[in-house]
Amino acid sequence: EAGVAQSPRYKIIEKRQSVAFWCNPISGHATLYWYQQILGQGPKLLIQFQNNGVVDDSQLPKDRFSAERLKGVDSTLKIQPAKLEDSAVYLCASSLYSSGANVLTFGAGSRLTVL
Amino acid sequence: QKEVEQNSGPLSVPEGAIASLNCTYSDRGSQSFFWYRQYSGKSPELIMSIYSNGDKEDGRFTAQLNKASQYVSLLIRDSQPSDSATYLCAPYPSQGNLIFGKGTKLSVKP
Numbered sequence: 001e002a003g004v005a006q007s008p009r010y011k012i013i014e015k016r017q018s019v020a021f022w023c024n025p026i027s028g029h030a031t032l033y034w035y036q037q038i039l040g041q042g043p044k045l046l047i048q049f050q051n052n053g054v055v056d057d058s059q060l061p062k063d064r065f066s067a068e069r070l071k072g073v074d075s076t077l078k079i080q081p082a083k084l085e086d087s088a089v090y091l092c093a094s095s096l097y098s099s100g101a102n103v104l105t106f107g108a109g110s111r112l113t114v115l
Numbered sequence: 116q117k118e119v120e121q122n123s124g125p126l127s128v129p130e131g132a133i134a135s136l137n138c139t140y141s142d143r144g145s146q147s148f149f150w151y152r153q154y155s156g157k158s159p160e161l162i163m164s165i166y167s168n169g170d171k172e173d174g175r176f177t178a179q180l181n182k183a184s185q186y187v188s189l190l191i192r193d194s195q196p197s198d199s200a201t202y203l204c205a206p207y208p209s210q211g212n213l214i215f216g217k218g219t220k221l222s223v224k225p
Contacts, residue, residue: 033212042119042203042215043159056212091158102147102207106158 004107012113018080021110025094035091117142119216127222134191144209151203194223
């Protein structure tokens, strides 16, 4: 089966600019996650979708971050305006289920550098 | 505030030795526990899951869980240089989503 696809792999922008990341989950996976991983830290959940509905966005900085999952498949994560502290790898993951004994499969990630 | 504590390392072991990676967690209601391996510059990949107290073995990997002590560990027997990576402990809490620790960086020296 095809894995989780993400693009772009790398992005360099200046602070206050905007950026968008795209994710296509594994076919049939209803649950999609966006994580932020800062160098030296573990992944931190930003938002979880179940089909096209938001399940958990409690850690999403909503003043600058937004995400959508139209039609319950692909998802886009946007940052506007970017800050220096947003430099991180943005990981998309998908899973069959939304809780419990839930196995996440991660994409390769999108590395963002904010100058 | 749910927390996951891991020794950041680096943990250095010689090839062929046993590597022991430890993790403690704060949420007593956690029922599922996962270990992910992350090579430098790559994304995390699941290597072990454990749900019951005791040991679970899979090849050279053994996960150990003690819910009373809120402690989970990963043993890697016959460590190989290819095992050099960061190992992320991730309990599934009673409410919310997976919480990842900062990870322990393992270095296996030939």
